[in-house]
Amino acid sequence: MINIVKNTPKAILGEGAVWHPTEKVLYWIDITGMKLHRYDPEKKENVTLSMGSMIGTVVPSTGKYSVLVALETGIHGVTIEGNLELLVNYPENEPTGNRFNDGKCDPAGRLWVGTMSKQETKGAGNLYCFDGKELILKQPLVSISNGIVWTKDKKTMYYIDTPEQVVFAYDFDNETGNITNRRTAFKIPDNNGFPDGMTIDNEGNLWIAHWNGAAVICYDPLTGKELHKIEVPALNVTSCTFGGKDLNTLYITSAKQGMTEEQLQQYPLSGSLFAVNCEPGGVPPGVFRML
Numbered sequence: 001m002i003n004i005v006k007n008t009p010k011a012i013l014g015e016g017a018v019w020h021p022t023e024k025v026l027y028w029i030d031i032t033g034m035k036l037h038r039y040d041p042e043k044k045e046n047v048t049l050s051m052g053s054m055i056g057t058v059v060p061s062t063g064k065y066s067v068l069v070a071l072e073t074g075i076h077g078v079t080i081e082g083n084l085e086l087l088v089n090y091p092e093n094e095p096t097g098n099r100f101n102d103g104k105c106d107p108a109g110r111l112w113v114g115t116m117s118k119q120e121t122k123g124a125g126n127l128y129c130f131d132g133k134e135l136i137l138k139q140p141l142v143s144i145s146n147g148i149v150w151t152k153d154k155k156t157m158y159y160i161d162t163p164e165q166v167v168f169a170y171d172f173d174n175e176t177g178n179i180t181n182r183r184t185a186f187k188i189p190d191n192n193g194f195p196d197g198m199t200i201d202n203e204g205n206l207w208i209a210h211w212n213g214a215a216v217i218c219y220d221p222l223t224g225k226e227l228h229k230i231e232v233p234a235l236n237v238t239s240c241t242f243g244g245k246d247l248n249t250l251y252i253t254s255a256k257q258g259m260t261e262e263q264l265q266q267y268p269l270s271g272s273l274f275a276v277n278c279e280p281g282g283v284p285p286g287v288f289r290m291l
Contacts, residue, residue, distance in 0.1 A: 002230060002276040005251070008039055008046045010271035014253035015197065016102065017273075019243030020060040020067070021284050026243050026251050027058045027067055028273060031101075036069060036078070039273070041244060049082055056100030057113055061288040068288050070100035070113045075130055091115075091128060091135045098125060102146045102197055102239070107154045108174050109289030112138070114145020122163065129177055132290035138179060147198025147208060147239075150174075152283065158185060158206060158221060160195045167195065167206065167221065186224025192217060197239025197253070202283050209237040209252065214267070216240050216252055230278070234270040235263055242282020250278035 011030035018027050026039040036049045036058060053072040061068050065077035065085075074089040092098050092115060103113030110131050117124035120143070127139035127148075144162040151158075154174040158167055169185040172178075188195045193213020198206055205227055207218045214235050218228040234254035243249050256264060256271035264270060 002232060002274050004269065005039065005273040005275050007044050008037070008273045009048065011253065011255065012271065013238070013255045013257045014271055014273060015238045015255070016057045017197070017239045017241040017251045017253050018059060019241055019247070019285055021287065022060070023066065027060070028251070028253055029055045029058050031055055032257060054099050057103035059103065059105045059111055059288050060285060063290065068111060070103055072099050075111065075113070087132070088130060088135055096124070101125070101144065102148065104148050105286030105288050106150055106174065106177065107286055108177065109287060110177055111288050112148055114142055116142070116144045120144060127159070131177070146196050149198055149200040149206065150286070151200070151204055158198065160198055160208070162194050162196060162211070165190065165195065169221070185221050186219065196237065199241050199282060201242065201280055203280050207240050207250065209240050211236045211238065213237060216250070230276055232274060233267060234272060235259060235267045236270065241285065242278070246281060247284070248278055248281035250276050252276070
């Protein structure tokens, strides 16, 4: 049964749920609310940090930084004390009107993060990879860069550009970070809503949050077959991640941004953080490492 995570605030545009494997906490964000959230399931406490600008993603880190965040000004490390340190400037010169959106770390510890137009202009964004030294363009002409995951064998990367209504697959070289052979893994049925954030379970299946779909749906990436569906009491479901002691709690973010009064009345819990026990459980998330 899906539940609201107690003692957590409602977000305007909740996103970016990721489990921190060493801190044993959940990080999640409110993009347009400009907030970074840290939820401790043992203490049942949520701590919020104001970022001062829109925040596109958060990923766990090693070393002096607890996490890395992608802000409008660039990628920053967040120290254990909560201080921001700029690591690399935002790569696209104004007035592009773009911002960072979703991102994750690959198995080698690189941060992959995409951009999108604030006006959602088609093809205005890009996908980048950050190794601690430089941002490298990996995929141009992206519309709304979203979910990204890697398989256990580190040979395939799955990626979502939301308006395309498909999940793309790439051959992935973990040593170099090179991606090749872009192809459509499977299509998302229009009546499921728009594919947004994504995570992978320990059997290699993809769990995808659906904007305007009120659900997280699990797909077999080799066939596109729908294996499981978790109905969420929020219209716009934005991201999901496996967390908890055994990585068998699925945390789910949602948004209330852009909803009509009628929709808000129908889905009054929109913007909440949810959790549900979920088998077979996930895999440890990628953690940023300076390469």
